[in-house]
Amino acid sequence: MNKQKLYTTFSFFKTAAALSALCVLVLLLMEYLGHPGFLLPGLALISLGFIILSFRIVQLIYRLQLDRVHDTNQVESMQWIYQQFQPKVAFPPMRVIAGSPDFFKVIVEHCIELQPKVIVEAGSGVSSVVISEWLRSVGSDARHYALDHLEKYAKETEEKVVNSNSKILYAPLKNYNLSGSNWQWYDIEELANVDSIDLLIIDGPPEDIQKEARFPALPLLFEKLSDKAVIILDDTNRPDEQSIIKRWKATHQLKEKYLFTEKGTTVLYK
């Protein structure tokens, strides 16, 4: 796709160069035939067109180089994950809407370091299967809950989760009033008896639900976090997630660490 885009841009660039050469010839001819006044403005317009086009090409090349870095990171992250444990089930498709391997690597690294006893995920999917398989492979008795507001995806993920300590909870969005504003977030009724959350992973709900869609996670779950709790928020390259972090930090004492992953992952510590 990207390769195609690059070729299309280059062929567009060649066509633009040929057309511009033709225009310059016409302008010179007009000058020669006694129609002055067109040459300089014409040349200025053509130059401006080329500057814009060159800028666009530089942008595209930068994007492609960044994609290459991310692609390599995804392969290396999967390799690292398979070195840590052998999953018994095939992972569902990754990236795009689903999480990316470098995000899963961050999750597994924190599972290893933290040895969490209670894990809660906002937004189920591949990450739930990864966590469930890691817990199974190390024989952990930790409890793992993953919320999903869409029954279809909750069911799909549930089918992939074979560890009985992992629960995929269908949790339709519910209205909440938080500090005088209305928000929609997962119905957390099913988490009523869950507390001392050591690892909270926030990768949902999707951004099209509302502005700063993941903001309610902390106000609604902060009281349930353990003292050593770690929060992992994905998609923090987006302005919405950046302002969510600012709002959380304004009301809670949190330390923040940004990690260079495909979508930008931020780890927050109490």
Ligand SMILES: C[S@@+](CC[C@H](N)C(=O)[O-])C[C@H]1O[C@@H](n2cnc3c(N)ncnc32)[C@H](O)[C@@H]1O
């Ligand atoms: C960012 S995704 C959650 C990703 C999950 N943590 C993972 O690693 O795959 C957020 C939500 O999008 C929804 N979703 C998953 N796959 C989808 C798809 N193919 N199209 C639309 N929505 C999808 C699910 O409801 C999911 O909870």
